[in-house]
Amino acid sequence: MAKIPSQLLKGTLEGALLLIIARGETYGYAVQTTLAELGFGTVPEGTIYPLLLKMQKQGLIAAERHASKTGPDRKYYHLTAAGQTAIASFVPRWQQLAQAMARLVEAKDETSQ
Amino acid sequence: MKRVNDQHLAQLHGLDHAYMDTLITYLRRDWGKDPQAIESVIQDLLEGALTASQSGVSAKGYFGADPQVAADAILAELPRRTAAQWRQLLWPLANFYLAFAFLEGLLRQPMRWTLGDLRLLVIPFVMVATTWFFRGISFNRLNQRTKRRVLVGMVLFLAIPLVDGFVGEVITFPSLPANALLGVIALMLVWDLAAWRKRRDAAWWVGVWGVLAATVVISQWSVANGLLVLIAAVNIGLWLAALLVTQVADVAV
Numbered sequence: 001m002a003k004i005p006s007q008l009l010k011g012t013l014e015g016a017l018l019l020i021i022a023r024g025e026t027y028g029y030a031v032q033t034t035l036a037e038l039g040f041g042t043v044p045e046g047t048i049y050p051l052l053l054k055m056q057k058q059g060l061i062a063a064e065r066h067a068s069k070t071g072p073d074r075k076y077y078h079l080t081a082a083g084q085t086a087i088a089s090f091v092p093r094w095q096q097l098a099q100a101m102a103r104l105v106e107a108k109d110e111t112s113q
Numbered sequence: 114m115k116r117v118n119d120q121h122l123a124q125l126h127g128l129d130h131a132y133m134d135t136l137i138t139y140l141r142r143d144w145g146k147d148p149q150a151i152e153s154v155i156q157d158l159l160e161g162a163l164t165a166s167q168s169g170v171s172a173k174g175y176f177g178a179d180p181q182v183a184a185d186a187i188l189a190e191l192p193r194r195t196a197a198q199w200r201q202l203l204w205p206l207a208n209f210y211l212a213f214a215f216l217e218g219l220l221r222q223p224m225r226w227t228l229g230d231l232r233l234l235v236i237p238f239v240m241v242a243t244t245w246f247f248r249g250i251s252f253n254r255l256n257q258r259t260k261r262r263v264l265v266g267m268v269l270f271l272a273i274p275l276v277d278g279f280v281g282e283v284i285t286f287p288s289l290p291a292n293a294l295l296g297v298i299a300l301m302l303v304w305d306l307a308a309w310r311k312r313r314d315a316a317w318w319v320g321v322w323g324v325l326a327a328t329v330v331i332s333q334w335s336v337a338n339g340l341l342v343l344i345a346a347v348n349i350g351l352w353l354a355a356l357l358v359t360q361v362a363d364v365a366v
Contacts, residue, residue: 027160028161044176044177045175046183050186050187057190070158071121071160072156073158090135097331
């Protein structure tokens with residue numbers, strides 16, 4: 001699978017993170033592996049972590065520390081009510097963008113045939 | 114929290130350790146940010162790096178190929194250092210350099226102090242600023258921002274002592290009367306006594322200022338007796354420190 005350029009990911013990654021956290025309480029490294037499993041490619045923690053901090057500051061997600069077997073206490077993120085509102089606003093916008101892009105790609109394919 | 118984070122860092126080895134160590138040093142050297150928030154971030158990143166390492170992923174694979182850009186993005190989200198945290202950083206340095214300045218005056222022939230002695234207080238600020246300007250030079254790839262910052266740091270590092278030396282040569286600072294000096298010492302004593310409740314090391318500074326005050330008072334009558342008090346205090350201090358070290362070594366064994 002080709003690597004998605006970070007510039008292309010920039011605007012959508014925050015929405016993707018919110019949707020992953022909305023599935024249930026999760027932690028940093030698990031978010032990173034989930035993104036890879038979903039096909040976003042390897043998104044480094046250096047890209048994900050500042051966004052998680054920003055969303056915490058905005059009150060979209062909240063975090064709690066629990067003991068971890070691997071070493072330091074692990075921070076688990078969960079969605080807040082403001083985060084749910086942000087998802088409700090992000091999803092229709094993303095669908096509109098995806099449909100518009102799909103129509104463009106479809107039109108290009110028809111022209112080239 | 115810093116000590117615990119360092120213990121967790123020690124669990125990483127080789128290139129992973131070097132990578133995270135450089136990143137952590139860079140984050141900690143941003144004096145302008147809340148140190149507790151920085152340690153909390155370091156805890157998160159170490160937890161992730163250790164989990165990744167157990168899954169066979171390197172620290173670079175986990176955090177990314179350009180750690181400085183990511184670290185800057187993280188630091189941008191952190192709160193600023195509070196006034197109390199600035200005091201905590203500069204307090205021991207201010208104590209040390211002010212005590213040193215007064216000690217220097219005691220040893221002058223004839224014994225005198227000037228307002229110019231307070232110039233030594235600039236040193237801690239230069240030290241803090243210099244390490245801030247030079248942070249980021251440990252990264253393998255130096256970005257333009259780091260290069261510019263290092264350049265400014267080097268100019269300041271050379272210019273400040275030159276300006277300080279020039280000021281010392283050109284300006285004749287007025288002498289500080291012994292009463293004014295005792296006033297400053299009393300102020301430092303009160304400040305350190307107030308800090309004693311929160312910081313144990315404040316007791317040491319209370320002792321230093323107490324000895325300095327006694328030395329200055331006694332030196333008014335007899336310089337030799339004043340210096341005698343100082344030498345006796347230094348000897349007792351060294352003896353107490355040796356006793357403490359021996360006791361700590363015994364406990365460790």
